[in-house]
Amino acid sequence: MAKKFKFNLDSVLKYRKNIEEKKLLEFSKIQAKVFERKRQIEKMDLVKQEQQDMISKLYHDKADIRSIVDVYRYVNNLDTQKFNGQKELSVTEFEMEQRRGIYLEARKQRKALDLLKDKRKDEYIKNENVEEARVLDDLSIQQIISRNNNKEE
Secondary structure, three states, X not given: OOOOOOOOOHHHHHHHHHHHHHHHHHHHHHHHXXXXXXXXXXXXXXXXXXXXXXXXXXXXXXXXXXXXXXXXHHHHHHHHHHHHHHHHHHHHHXXXXXXXXXXXXXXXXXXXXXXXXXXXXXXXXXXXXXXXXHHHHHHHHHHHHHHHHHHHO
């Protein structure tokens, strides 16, 4: 009876898979932060454009100078927030790239073990097939010998 294939490094492979999943989760979280920061910056650009349109309208409507100055201050504040957001985005993107590299390395290590497992399983199956063929050959030889012995008697 053939025994079941057992990979000696299964526990290591399982450990590598856990590490890979954790690194993927870390990478995904930082990636989500990057996308959120980009979305916030785009939103600031839209609000700024709206405020600049409002300034034009206020000039056109000959609004009081105080209203125009308030909108200018708001736009200036948006520019400052956008600048700070872009600095934070650069730092977060750098961190994301580092996490991507760590994740890719974890995936590479897991894949190496997966390939080794597949290779050893293929070898195991090949050896099992060779052993099965040998046993069948032995049985065939025994049957032939048995028939020859029965004919001689």
